[in-house]
Amino acid sequence: MPPSVLTMSQVGKAYPGSQGRFVLRGLELELAAGEYIAVIGESGVGKSTLLNLMAGLDQADEGEVVFEGRRLSEQDDNAATLLRRQRIGFVFQAFHVLPQLSVYQNVRLPLALNGLPEDAVLPMLAAVGLADKAGRKPRELSGGEMQRVSIARALIHRPSLLLADEPTGNLDPTTAATILALLKSRLRDTGAAGILVTHSMVAAASADRILRLTPTGLQPVNP
Template structure:
């Protein structure tokens, strides 16, 4: 489903910095993998590369049989639109659209009729605990509610790959566990691959595998036991 082979990335600037070095990852359909690591080690960069939002300096990234480096901007956009769902750490919920309108965007962009999209959106709202909030505007919603809108938007079109950057960071423990169960259900039912970056041991413990990102690359890891009760 998703393969990263010897991927490296650095950023130029006043203080050039190597963010990723020789990262290797194999993510299978239906699998949920959690990436843990210290702040600033490159977890968000890794997700951006996997989504084709950024390009590596070295190495190869293959998603669903396509080498992302060979796709032009339009082709990469279509790949993301049809086959990927992304939960951004900063939500990126559009401020002038209601909760339902934000969630419907992937469906409408993929050509679904508005009537059919409305049914799918209603189910998505219920799934993340936002039933009855379809007309709420982002300015009227809490951080946790905005996070759930972002999650529903990432899942509503049943993508092949979900990339989630701290998907439960603004949620209470109970809601976080509910969202994780939803991600696992999607993975198992539709063969969706889920790659998530998290600091939470409880979130990582719900994944099939835990990998730890270090300056030397990705290595097998486990969530720290002292945080196992927190999300």
């Protein structure tokens, strides 16, 4: 049995200043190393809040989030930041590629922040089909290429957990299918656990299993 990477136990998050009105409540999840899960839900249901709780960017008001054996509620700001930098990768819908940096520099960034050698950058760029774009700036790339930069950057430091927030939301269907296949293959190659948050059942179908997010928890979706 692969070790658990992330556990959520009866996790709830209230609206700020709402005096007990909850955005999400009763969240239960066990994510094992190498497992790839899709979480679907309508806009506004709390998918981004869920990712923030998983990453320790937000603290649960009820229950407990445990990442690699650490209770996130017990981590101070510095410890939580270090944990995210070293052990978590993010793929964003809006790419968040730094415009002033080249493709190579964007992908190298997590290695530089963690004091790691940059030997893996060119092989990673080749793996995502961007070896010939290493010196380009983001303004010279298509949406699909920028998303590939985002995936490469999220995985370059070999995190144990990858969080992908609507990574195909800005892409056409053909490019989206390419990105989903790439994301899944890179997760498999690096051994990272992955959470794909999306409103698209087509995107969710790429995952090992699908959960539906509601205000009262995560429910399995039959394929």
